[in-house]
Amino acid sequence: MKFRSVILGASALALLSVGSAKADGELFFYNWSNYFPPELMEKFEKETGIKVTLDVYDSNETMLAKLQAGASGYDIAVASDYMVDVMIKEGLATEIDAKDFENFKNVAKPHDTMKYDPDRKYSATYLWGTTGFTYDASATDAEMERSWKEFFEPREEFRGKIGALNDEVEMFNAASYYAGVEKCTEDPAEAQKVLDVLLKQKPYIAVYSSEGTIDRMSAREVSMHMQWNGAAHRTKETIPEAVFVYPKEGLTYWSDHFVVPTGAPNLENAKTFLNWMMKPENAAEASNYAGYMNSIKGSGEFMDPSMNDDPAVNMPEEYADLLIAGQNCSVKARDLRNRVWTKLKS
Structure with a gap:
């Protein structure tokens, strides 16, 4: 997208x-x-x-x-x-x-x-499509989990080599799946859990940008990027080792x-x-x-x-239960999400 x-x-x-x-x-x-x-x-x-x-x-x-x-x-x-x-x-x-x-x-x-x-x-x-993350398998010798943990609590070899979307909805949603929090929560304590996940990840982030994700991965400026599945498909055209992950905690279908x-x-x-x-x-x-x-x-x-x-586009059937539909949150939930995003980016 x-x-x-x-x-x-x-x-x-x-x-x-x-x-x-x-x-x-x-x-x-x-x-x-x-x-x-x-x-x-x-x-x-x-x-x-x-x-x-x-x-x-x-x-x-x-x-x-x-x-x-x-x-x-x-x-x-x-x-x-x-x-x-x-x-x-x-x-x-x-x-x-x-x-x-x-x-x-x-x-x-x-x-x-x-x-x-x-x-x-x-x-x-x-x-x-869907929103997950892509990693360059040639950048690590580790066996990667099919989990948001690899994105939000990265291995040391990915420090400073991770790209995140500059999108408060996508990032909050993904962190909420990993934290076990309802993505449209109106509870400040629950939102704090999401913020904690995002802040813990921040030292590993090279850039927050929703543009240029394909070019950034293809140039190997980063080794992992939150991506929409179509971007992952196009990344694989230049990096055959690129793997799009369907995290076990769930991912957004949009x-x-x-x-x-x-x-x-x-x-x-x-x-x-x-x-x-x-x-x-x-x-x-x-x-x-x-x-x-x-x-x-x-x-x-x-x-x-x-x-x-390409499984990034033609999703394997066993992952169908992982898809979580997009949701228009309440005004209170959106305001809370925005405050989390603002604190993260400050």
């Missing part, structure tokens, strides 16, 4: 920050970095005549904060499952009635609905969705794009690039065989 930055010109950034008048043939797209194939964007532009401008973010919270601050120039934003709920409740999402789109018939169950938008009034499916923000200047162009992305060949191209599975029927025939051969 999510890796290297795409830099826009100053004029484009200013436009996206303050909003823009409707302009025929344009689409302003807000997405995780390195999470959409440039070639697929060019294909869309060629087939539709709609010019796409991309702006990127490094976390759901960064995206939300910008929309809350009044950014009104985006036509499409990509939001994880729990963030779709937040956007709907805060009036930041436009009704699009995705089920009425011509190509919605291609959406496979259970992705034709979702917990926070059961009728798909506000969202359309994109990609889905799904990402297209949402049209309130005030989108090019609503019809946004709908055109969403319908176009429900074509099997287009969904497959996004999967092949990002390394994550999609939910479009018929896309399998266009998928890279390496996707099916």
